[in-house]
Amino acid sequence: MRNRHTVRAATWGAATLAGIALASGIAAAHVRFVTDTEEAGEALRFLAGALTDPLHLAALGGGALAVLVAIAVYLKTEALNRDVAVFRGVMESYRDLLPWLLRLGFGLPLVGAGFAGYFFNPVVEPLIGSGVDRLLQILLGFMLVFGLGTRVASLAGLVVYLVALPIQPLLAFSLEWIPGFLALIVVGSGRPSADHTLAQVAATPGTFYNEVDPIHRAAAWFEARVDPYERYVPTVIRVGMGVGFAFLGLMEKLLAPEMAMSVVANYGLAEATPFPAELWVLGAGLGELALGIAIALGFFTRGSALAAMFVFTLTLFGIPDDPVLAHIGLFSLASALLITGSGPYALDNYLSDSRRTARSDAVVEPAPRND
Secondary structure, three states: OHHHHHHHHHHHHHHHHHHHHHHHHHHHHOHHHHOOHHHHHHHHHHHHHHHOOHHHHHHHHHHHHHHHHHHHHHHHOOOOHHHHHHHHHHHHOOHHHHHHHHHHHHHHHHHHHHHHOOEOEOOOOOOOOOOHHHHHHHHHHHHHHHOOOHHHHHHHHHHHHHHHOOOOHHHHHHOOHHHHHHHHHHHOOOOOOHHHHHHHHHOOOOOHHHHHOOOHHHHHHHHHHHHHHHHHHHHHHHHHHHHHHHHHHHHHHHOOHHHHHHHHHHOOHHHHOOOOHHHHHHHHHHHHHHHHHHHHHOOOHHHHHHHHHHHHHHHHHHOOOOOOHHHHHHHHHHHHHHHHOOOOOOHHHHOOOOHHHHOOOOOOOOOOOOO
16 A cells, blocks of 8 residues: 555656646747747857856856855865754744745735736736736635635646646746646645635534535545645755746846846946956856756755845845746745755755754754743
8 A cells, every 4th residue: 555655646746747847848849939040049159159258267167166165065064064953943843834835925926917917927918818817817816815725726827827838938937836836736725824714614513614614525535635745845846946947047048148138237237346247147047047957956955945045035126127026936935945845856865964864853942932
């Protein structure tokens, strides 16, 4: 029985990851609708010229070397063992808040998209029109925020996004919706939420709602079926976020340097620092690509998630006219990884890092109660 359950779990996890890969593959197949041949040629010429510049190579190589040295020093020394163990313990103590974090992280952007009049991503116009797209997003968004029918709303949102993706390939620039919806389908509403409140009332004998509630038993049945797969939620979040983050670095910067160069020019980044505009584009693009790959593979997952949050924070507060709502989903996924860690099928699980067990005696003091 245990073997059968393990096989089913592995099959579900593999199917989920394959779905994410398929979505990104569809996006890649539609790149020609986003970038024409001439623009692609310009991007390749930009990369060829920028990557052969000695100054750029020295700066990028120096940054990469500094990161590698920092990792090597961390693995070889034990100075931060206790700190890391306590940090992990604190993060894991927030595990019960994960559904709430994901609900807000994806519910609020849906509400914002509906009221602002775009479709999942600020650069995508509504597909149906007549206000249908807007009302649907507002409805699903408020359901997630309040935790009312969370799994149903997440499944509906996932289906709508996947159906619309081949029609509007620009949605590929918001791939974080896939792992976000998938994670919510598995973890559910959590608490506090309307679902949890109604479930408690429905489960109490003698209440009127216990007699008339039509969905409590069906919801309990579904929850029992998906609970065994909750351990794969960190893997789904990690792979989905990593692929999406790497995709943005590649498609928005390295393969679209004119767009990134215009951002550098608009905010005077080259004039305010000693770094030329080309180096800004290369550094941002390669950095996001490397960080996305590290997150997807589960390499120093919590550290990579922290680095991603730093990048998001710079984007949110450093660029005044950047659409903040467009980043909340990624910010939510990065925050979730701080709580869950890498999960199964990650390089972190194979690192010969003795601190994973050497400091397992670290104790997190409970927060003082105010009552």
